Amino acid sequence: MESFLKVCEDTRKKLGRQLQGKEKEFLQWMYDNYKKEQEKDECKRLQSQSV
Numbered sequence: 001m002e003s004f005l006k007v008c009e010d011t012r013k014k015l016g017r018q019l020q021g022k023e024k025e026f027l028q029w030m031y032d033n034y035k036k037e038q039e040k041d042e043c044k045r046l047q048s049q050s051v
Contacts, residue, residue: 004031 012019
């Protein structure tokens with residue numbers, strides 16, 4: 001996935017305006033959760049390969 005800054009910039013462009021504080025907080029929350037899920041999936045994939 002893209003960096004958090006890229007996600008913010010793309011969202012800002014799509015909206016045609018600057019992001020508000022709550023919108024940035026929401027995007028950060030979404031991004032953080034996405035990264036956590038990616039890490040979990042990678043760990044599961046590596047564990048299944050080592051079995």
